[in-house]
Amino acid sequence: MKKGLLALGAAVALSSVAPANAALAPASPGLINDTTLNITWLQDANLVKTSCDANNALWQAFDPSTSTGNTRSKAQICADNGRLNWYEAEDWVAVLNSQSYLGYNDWRQPETTQPDASCSLVDGSSQNYGYRCTGSELGHLFNVSLGNPNEVDNSCFGVYPHCLQNTGPFSNMQSFTYWSGTEYAPLPTFAFYFGTDNGYQDEDVKDVSNLFVWPVRGGQSAVAPTTAQAIPALGGFGLVALGALLAGLAGWRIRLFG
Incomplete structure (x- = not known):
C-alpha cells in the first residue's frame, strides 16, 4: 500500500512537469489533431470508400x-476503392463542408508548400518534388510524424503495403497516392500528390488521374472531455501539491504501522 501511494504521488507530480505532447493527438471522435502543423486530419484516411459502402448522407449528397x-x-x-480525380476530390470536400461534417465546414485538401528544400529533387521551374519532402502536409505526416521510410533510403517498395509501415492513429490509410489541393504553378492542369506507397511527391493530371483524397482542416479541433482530463484542471502547482500530499500520507502510514 505504501509503495502504491508513493508511486501515485510521484506519477501525479511528474505529470505536471512532463505532460504528453505527441504530434498526433486524438481530438473528438473521428478527428486527429496534428499539433506540429496545427491542422486536423480526418481519422478515416479513405472516407469516400467508407461513405459509399455505408451509403450515408455524405455519399448521397455527392454528385x-x-x-x-x-x-x-x-x-x-x-468499386475503384473511392479514388477520385482532383476535381471530384474538390467536390467531395465541398460536400463535407455543406454537411458540416463532424461539426466543421472548413475542410480542404492537404497543402504542398513550394519551394520545399527538403525534397530530393527540383525541376526547371523551381518546383520541388521527389523523396524526403517534409514541407507538404502529407509529406510531413508520412516522413516525420509517422516516421515511415522511402524506397530510396530503405528499399521498402517490394511487398505490400510497401513503405507505409506505420499508420499511427489513422484507419483506412491507403498505400498508394493522395491528392494535394495545391496546383502545380507552371501548369495548373496538374496538381501535386504524395505517394504513401513509396514516399515520393510529384504532380499529376487533375482531370485524368484517380487518386485518394484525405481532407484536413486548419487549426486544432476540440477534444472531447474525459474523466482523466479533469485532474489537470488543478494546474501545475496544484498537481505538485497533490503529489506531495500523497507522499506525506505514505510516510505517515509507515510511522504509524511500521
Whole structure:
C-alpha cells in the first residue's frame, strides 16, 4: 500500500512537469489533431470508400457527374476503392463542408508548400518534388510524424503495403497516392500528390488521374472531455501539491504501522 501511494504521488507530480505532447493527438471522435502543423486530419484516411459502402448522407449528397473530367458513375468510383480525380476530390470536400461534417465546414485538401528544400529533387521551374519532402502536409505526416521510410533510403517498395509501415492513429490509410489541393504553378492542369506507397511527391493530371483524397482542416479541433482530463484542471502547482500530499500520507502510514 505504501509503495502504491508513493508511486501515485510521484506519477501525479511528474505529470505536471512532463505532460504528453505527441504530434498526433486524438481530438473528438473521428478527428486527429496534428499539433506540429496545427491542422486536423480526418481519422478515416479513405472516407469516400467508407461513405459509399455505408451509403450515408455524405455519399448521397455527392454528385460527381458535375465534376470536371468525370467519366464514371458513383458505383464505379466505389468499386475503384473511392479514388477520385482532383476535381471530384474538390467536390467531395465541398460536400463535407455543406454537411458540416463532424461539426466543421472548413475542410480542404492537404497543402504542398513550394519551394520545399527538403525534397530530393527540383525541376526547371523551381518546383520541388521527389523523396524526403517534409514541407507538404502529407509529406510531413508520412516522413516525420509517422516516421515511415522511402524506397530510396530503405528499399521498402517490394511487398505490400510497401513503405507505409506505420499508420499511427489513422484507419483506412491507403498505400498508394493522395491528392494535394495545391496546383502545380507552371501548369495548373496538374496538381501535386504524395505517394504513401513509396514516399515520393510529384504532380499529376487533375482531370485524368484517380487518386485518394484525405481532407484536413486548419487549426486544432476540440477534444472531447474525459474523466482523466479533469485532474489537470488543478494546474501545475496544484498537481505538485497533490503529489506531495500523497507522499506525506505514505510516510505517515509507515510511522504509524511500521
